[in-house]
Amino acid sequence: MKVRLELFLVATAVLTVASNPLRTTPERKxxxxxxxxxxxxxxxxxxxxxxxxxxxxxxxxxxxxxxxxxxxxxxxxxxxxxxxxxxxxxxxxNIMFDAKTNLKVPxxxxxxxxxxxxxxxxxxxxxxxxxxxxxxxxxxxxxxxxxxxxxxxxxxxxxxxxxxxxxxxxxxxxxxxxxxxxxxxxxxxxxxxxxxxxxxxxxxxxxxxxxxxxxxxxxxxxxxxxxxxxxxxxxxxxxxxxxxxxxxRVKKRPEVDEIVLNKYLNLLKLTSFEILDYGGFGILTPRPGKEQEVFDALSNAPNLTVYKKNELPDSFHLSKSQRLPPIVVVADLGFNLNSRFIIYVNKGDHGYHNGExxxxxxxxxxxxxxxxxxxxxxxxxxxxxxxxxxxxxxxxxxxxxxxxxxxxxLLHSGGSECRRTSGVLMMSILLVVFAVL
Structure with a gap:
């Protein structure tokens, strides 16, 4: 009778633990x-x-x-x-800039x-x-x-x-x-x-x-x-x-006619800030009242896409930026953006559409x-x-x-494997105890 009572108490304790499984945390790696x-x-x-x-x-x-x-x-x-x-x-x-002061830091x-x-x-x-x-x-x-x-x-x-x-x-x-x-x-x-x-x-x-x-x-x-x-x-x-x-690979002359943006708009007259000559991604701040004129002019340039910042595709996750200037230019894959002269020397580059x-x-x-x-x-x-x-x-x-x-x-997610293993072990113990009882 005493043995059965002890076994019953063990079973009760195990049930209590089983109803409140251990929340073990694996060792931090x-x-x-x-x-x-x-x-x-x-x-x-x-x-x-x-x-x-x-x-x-x-x-x-x-x-x-x-x-x-x-x-x-x-x-x-x-x-x-x-x-x-x-x-x-x-x-x-990559360049730290301030479009209002024309600061540019390499x-x-x-x-x-x-x-x-x-x-x-x-x-x-x-x-x-x-x-x-x-x-x-x-x-x-x-x-x-x-x-x-x-x-x-x-x-x-x-x-x-x-x-x-x-x-x-x-x-x-x-x-x-x-x-x-x-x-x-x-x-x-x-x-x-x-x-x-x-x-x-x-x-x-x-x-x-x-x-x-x-x-x-x-x-x-x-x-x-x-x-x-x-x-x-x-x-x-x-x-x-x-x-x-x-x-x-950057496409160069004579293979292609390289992009020179000043051929399509007067950058000095129409813009107050720019970062061009930097691969396939460019940004510009038009002078007051000139945003549409800048946009229209760049829309005629080949091998690139021009965006107004507030009209950038949602997939870019850029339009809400406070820092980004109002005009964004993305060159087609392999083309680089030149502002006034072809000074670009890289034979390979990035900065293009992330879907490429x-x-x-x-x-x-x-x-x-x-x-x-x-x-x-x-x-x-x-x-x-x-x-x-x-x-x-x-x-x-x-x-x-x-x-x-x-x-x-991942092999597992946190301590969930430990909890499942503990639960199975507890059920096995219970089965043995009740078989004896």
Whole structure:
């Protein structure tokens, strides 16, 4: 009788626990986000890339991802790290500008200018820090400034003229980042490489030098895998590898008649501000009362599309921007915008419509929380942000992404597997107890 009473009490206790399942939380993993600037989605298809190929087996791959419109380095990287469309985070160009004062600051100099980046959309570093995590940015765009007065815990900023293709330095950077994770307990690190963007601009996306850089990137991925093992991070570090935009070949004379906008309107007379001569994306501020005249004149120019800002397609997610000037010009793929003279020298470029396949980019991910040998359908880069928040187990800031798009890449969703397993175990115990009773 005493044994039955004890068993009955055990059964009652188990039932009580079963009715209030344990809400266990899996151990928090660390996250490394790597961006290879200008890595087009298909760059690994004409080059032998054994390490990138191995990642397909060891983790997940998206067929490609679509960057935001604007397909430029600053705007696109900031969309990834904030989960916000460009019209929301307001980093609307690589060049920092003020259309009222005609201020124009080159890209590398903007990397330390908080007023260009700090517009209310908090990047992931700051969100994670506000929830108790340690974060670092290694050359990642936007990482070297303050947001609401708060700096990233550790930030290295790329300087003007810094070489982007030094393979020895690439490996040293990986060693540095691995030590941050293993020796200083950082939770989130973003690591940026300026290739293959530079070689794509200088030589074009089809040049042999671009293929050599992809091989170098592949060797670097192999070194990364070795470093993760060497620092005993295999079971604790998730890695996402992606990019900001693709690259296309620039069409030049005598192949095509290049665009010179001053042939179609008097820029000095009709506009007070412009950023042209910068690839396939241009912005202009007409002089008072001249907006329609500027629009009509540019509508007659070939190989481009001109928009009034308030009439931009909803899919661009640009029309609500306060910074963007009233007139936006987007060149057809491969054409570059010249203002008054043909001074453009790049053989490859980006900045074109994000629907063009040449603007699509890569996504790879691996680590303890990712599935293996999983091929994902394409998705927009804006959805990477909620995925990173999920991996870090932090509450996301308001964003335009959706975890529903990327959650299928994960092995499980939080502690739900633990709760299901606990429930099955409890039912098994109950069956045994009642069989004895």
């Amino acid at each position: 660390k996250l490394l986000l790597i961006s290879f600037d200008g890595f087009r989605w298909d760059y690994d298809q004409d080059v032998d890339t054994p390490n990138l190929d191995q990642l397909v087996q060891d983790g997940v791959k998206a067929k490609y991802i679509t960057p935001p419109m604007l397909t430029m380095t600053g705007p696109s990287h900031f969309t990834t790290i904030t989960g916000r469309w460009v019209e929301d985070h307001e980093v609307v160009h 890209y590398k100099q903007t990397l330390k200018r908080s007023e260009w980046w700090d517009n209310g959309a908090l990047p992931l570093w700051i969100t994670a820090q506000n929830q108790g995590l340690k974060t670092a940015s290694f050359f990642y765009p936007g990482g070297g400034v303050k947001y609401k007065g708060q700096a990233v815990n550790r930030a290295l900023v790329e300087t003007y003229g810094h070489p982007d293709d030094n393979e020895t330095e690439w490996r040293q950077n990986i060693d540095t980042v691995m030590s941050w994770f293993s020796e200083e307990d950082f939770h989130l690190v973003t690591l940026y490489y300026g290739e293959p963007d530079n070689v794509g601009h200088a030589k074009g996306p089809d040049h042999q030098d671009r293929k050599e850089i992809i091989k170098q990137i592949d060797r670097t991925i192999g070194y990364l895998m070795e470093a993760i093992t060497r620092h005993h991070l295999t079971d604790t570090l998730n890695v996402i590898i992606t990019s900001d935009h693709g690259m296309t 396949m040449d603007m699509k980019t890569i996504f790879r991910a691996f680590g303890p929380d990712f599935k293996k040998n999983f091929l994902s359908e394409p998705f927009d880069s804006i959805h990477i942000y909620p995925l990173m928040c999920k991996l870090l187990q932090i509450e996301a800031e308001p964003n335009n992404g959706s975890l529903a798009v990327t959650e299928e890449l």
